[in-house]
Amino acid sequence: MKNSVSVNVKLDVQDLRKHLIEERYDNIPNKIGFYGWWIIIGVLGMLFLISCLWALIAFDNIIFIDGLLFLGFALFLYFGSSNPIKLAIYANKTMKSDKLMQKEICIILDDSGMSTSFDTSNINIEWKDIFCAKEFKSGFAIYLNKTSGQVIPKRFLTADDIYLIREILTKNIESRKLTLKKTNK
Structure with a gap:
């Protein structure tokens, strides 16, 4: 029996943002989650800022303390918000400028490979030509090389589709090129 999943995908900015953030921070241990790490x-x-303020009050070397205070604030801003904000801005720019991403795309996954069609174009890619495939919380990504690939958000999929995609990917992609989420089944 030949397994096949067909899905029509029209990405929006939220899909791309979720994918980029999950892709960037997927290696962080999931025990406390993405936002937990940013809270820490x-x-x-x-705490660094408070200790600098305490040092400012307690000691006389104000220029050195001001430098530490500025450094602490800059580090807090950079690590606290800049990367997710940069990814969100990148997602917005990409969705506005890339006309192909704005179109509805039909993706068919089966044992022979991945077929992608939009408007009048069809692209068929065999599994041996796939760089890698990953499952994220919000969807699947099938990469053609290190930087480009096809994103399939789970909001377009049924539970049976998700199961079939996992089965097709497991069967056709080498385990070293495949990263799937653990399931309760």
Whole structure:
């Protein structure tokens, strides 16, 4: 029996933002989650700022303390918000400028490979030509090389589709090129 999943995907900015953030921060341990790490970094930054303020009040070397205070604030801003903000801005720019991403795309996954069609174009890619595939909380990404690929948000998929995609990817992609989320099944 030949397994096949067909899905029509029209990405929006939220899909791309979620994918970029999950892709960037997927290696962080999931025990406390993405936002948990940013809270910890933010708290550490605030503790550093408070210690600098205490040093400012307690000691006379005001130029040195001002430098530390500025450094602590800059580190807090950079690690606390800049990377997720940069990814969100990148997602907005990409969705506005890339006409192909604005179109509805039909993606078919089966044992022979991945077929992508939009307007009048069809692209068929065999599994041996896939660089890697990953499952994220919000969807799947099938990469053609290190930087480009096809994103399939889970909001377009049923539970059966998700199961079939996992089965097709597991069967056709080498395990070293495949990263799937653990399931309860």
